Amino acid sequence: MLDALVLVIGAILVNNFVLARFLGICPFLGVSQKVETSLGMSAAVTFVMTMAAIATWLVYRMILVPLHIEYLKTIAFILVIASLVQLVEMVLKKTSEALYETLGIYLPLITTNCAILGVALLSLQQQDSFIEAAIFGFAASVGFALALLLFAGLRERIVLSKVPEAFQGNAIKLVTAGLLSLSFMGFAGIDKGIARVFGG
Numbered sequence: 001m002l003d004a005l006v007l008v009i010g011a012i013l014v015n016n017f018v019l020a021r022f023l024g025i026c027p028f029l030g031v032s033q034k035v036e037t038s039l040g041m042s043a044a045v046t047f048v049m050t051m052a053a054i055a056t057w058l059v060y061r062m063i064l065v066p067l068h069i070e071y072l073k074t075i076a077f078i079l080v081i082a083s084l085v086q087l088v089e090m091v092l093k094k095t096s097e098a099l100y101e102t103l104g105i106y107l108p109l110i111t112t113n114c115a116i117l118g119v120a121l122l123s124l125q126q127q128d129s130f131i132e133a134a135i136f137g138f139a140a141s142v143g144f145a146l147a148l149l150l151f152a153g154l155r156e157r158i159v160l161s162k163v164p165e166a167f168q169g170n171a172i173k174l175v176t177a178g179l180l181s182l183s184f185m186g187f188a189g190i191d192k193g194i195a196r197v198f199g200g
Contacts, residue, residue, distance in 0.1 A: 002198050004135050010191035011139035017115040018147040019181040024115030028148055029173060031106045038152035040099040041106065042145035044092070048084045049116050049144065053137020055080045056120035057130055077120045078111070085111045115144055151180060 017023045024045075031041045056077045064070050089107055092100040100107070110116065119140045123133040154176050163172050 002195065004132075005198075006191045006195045007132060007135055008139040008142075009194060011136055012143040012146060013184065013187040014189070014191050016143040016147055016184055017118060017140050018144055019177075019184040021115075021118065023118045024113050024144055026109060027106050027113060028144075028151060029177070031103065032148055032152040032155055035149060035152045035156060037099075037102050038148045040092075040096070041103060042148050044088050044103070044107065045110060045113070045116070045144055045148075046138070046141040048081065048088055048110055049119055049141035050134065050138045051084050052077070052081050052116050053119050053123055053133050053140075054130075055084070057123060057128070057133040060124060061130075073124070074117075074121075077117055081116050081120075082111045115140070147180070147184075151177060154180065 011017075015021060018025065018028050027041055027045070032038050056073075059076050059080055060070070060073055064073055064076060085108065088110070089100075092103070092107070119137050123136050126132075126136075128136055155173065158172055158176065167175060
């Protein structure tokens, strides 16, 4: 239980995929104009990232390892992720046409979101069990969603603010993202601290 808590806190706050590992920056910058859009993208990424962590663990352990073709893991993982994204795209098109149109090109780009592939590869590198891989995938997606929603909220506030001419446009976005990333550095070591306190 403690290991799971440390894994969750580490993936959400300490090693946030966007703000600490700098993975998944494309949707982070592209879909964060409005909180509503970011919420839709967060839900899609949460589903895909969690399911990808589970599916890629199973594909690797049940297919690639027994057949001794572990070197094909990247290609196999991309196929799994692309299939999941296609599923999300079909569901969104049927259930929420407005959100589907708003997300536009960024929805299929989830397939090439390096954060999702990163979760699968890091889970293998850490030699996670099935449960740990599922928890890690979900926690990493929650961290991605948290970063995206915080950034979208900040961007909505910036639109209403008077920004100096030199910082208008992409400059203020990058400065804001950098400051948000710095604020998350304050969580560094909290996962190890929790492990020490509760682990004895």
